[in-house]
Amino acid sequence: MPKADPARRIAWEVMRAVDTRDAYVNLLLPGKITDAGLGGRDAAFATELTHGTIRRQGTYDAVLETVTTKGLAAVDPPVRDVLRLGTHQLLSLRTPSHAAVSTSVDLVREQVGHKPAAFVNAVLRKVARNDLDAWMRRVAPSRDADPIGHLSVVYSHPRWIVEALRAALGDDADALERLLEADNDAPHVTLAARPGLTDTDRAELEAAGATPGSMSPYAYQLPSGMPGGLSAVRGGRVGVQDEGSQLVAIAAAAAPLDGDDAAWLDLCAGPGGKAALLGALAGERSATVTANELQPHRAELVRKAVRGLDNVTVVSGDGRKPAWEGASFDRVLVDAPCTGLGALRRRPEARWRRSEADLDSLTTLQRELLGSALDSTRRGGIVTYATCSPHVRETQEIVEAIVARRDDVEVVDATRLLPQVVDLSGPYVQLWPHVHGTDAMFVAVLRRR
C-alpha cells in the first residue's frame, strides 16, 4: 500500500487535533514539521496546506455538501478532513487533479482504512470538474438575495463574523470584501526590534533580509518565516510581533501626562509581546513596569519575553482584584481578552472556534478590567484600552459605557499619538489588515481626571 505523503499526513493530523481537542494550529504544527524532519519546500507546503485548508473550510464545505449524496454531516469527521484537504489542493493550489486525488486516497487508506477510499476518490473527482470560481457561482447564495450569505461562503467566514465586521466598517461593502480577502492571506512575519538594539543586531537583521516597517520605528518585516535562528531573537532583544501590536504599546507610552511618569502597569500581559516593548520604552525614561497576567503559565511566558529588562516585574493575579495598593500607576495598558476577530489571518482555526455567545462573558470581563485599570491609575494618569478585535461591542461600546458611567474619565484623541498612521478617524484608533497590513487592533486612550 503506498504511504501517505508526510506533509499531507501532518496537515490532516493537525486538523484532527483542532477538531477533537481544540488544539491551536500555531502551537502544534511547527513541532510536527520538525519531528517529521521536513524542511524548505516540504515544510512550507505542510504549513500552506494546514493553514489554507482550515481558513477556507467554509468555502470547501459548501462545495462538498453538494457532491456528497447524504451531505457532509453524514461523513465521518476523519474522512471529511481528507476531503477538505483534497479540495484545497484542487481548488486553491496548483496541484494536478490526479495527484490531489491519489494522495488523498493514500492518506485515507493509511489513516482511516480501505473502506472510504472509493468514496474519497469519487467525491474528489466530482470536485475536480469545476474550478473555484465556477463552484462559487453554483454553490454560494446570490449576492443580491443574500449578500452576507454570499460573502460568508465565498470568503469562508461564519455569517456572524461577516455581520460583525460589516458593522465595524460602517456598512462599507467594498471595504468589507477587501477585509475578508485580507483575512485569508498569510501574514508576513513582523519583528519588533526594541529600543537599545546593538549595531551587531541591526547588521544581523539586515543580513537576514529584514526590511523596516512603515509605521512602527521598531518593526522589521522578514521575507521568510524562520526568525528563531537570529541571535537577537534568541537573546530576547527582538521579538515576533505584529506592527499593529507595536503601535498599541507606542500609543500607550506616547500619551501626554502631567507630573510623574515613573510607574507603568500592563494589566493583561500574557504572553508578553507588549510588556517587552513597553518595558524597553519605560526604560528610556527610567520608569518601571508591573506586568500582570491571570494565568500562571502565561505569566511564565511574560517572564521569558521580558528577560534582560530589569525594570519589569511580572506578577500573576486577577486584574479585577489587584494585589497593588490603590491608584498608584501613572500609565496603565489594558490589552483585554477578546474574540480575536482582528487576528483571523494569524490563527486559522479561530473563526470556527469562536461564537457570538462568547461576547457576553468577554464584554463583562472587558468592562471590569477597564474599570479596575482606571481605579489603579492616579488622577491625571493615562489608561490605554486595546483589543485585537474590531467588534463594536468589545471596542467603542466598552469605552463609551465607562465614560458615561464615571465622571473621572476623559477620552484622549489616540490618532494624534500615531501621526504616521493613515486613514484614522478619531478619537479611537482602529487598524485594519486591508488598510494598514496589520491585525485589526483597536486603541482608546483615556485620562483619569
Ligand SMILES: C[S@@+](CC[C@H](N)C(=O)[O-])C[C@H]1O[C@@H](n2cnc3c(N)ncnc32)[C@H](O)[C@@H]1O
Ligand atoms: C489579549 S491577551 C494580552 C496580550 C499581551 N498584552 C501581549 O501583547 O502579549 C489577554 C490576556 O489577558 C489574560 N487575562 C484574562 N483574564 C484576565 C484577568 N482577569 N486578569 C488579568 N489577565 C487576564 C489572558 O490570560 C491573556 O493572556
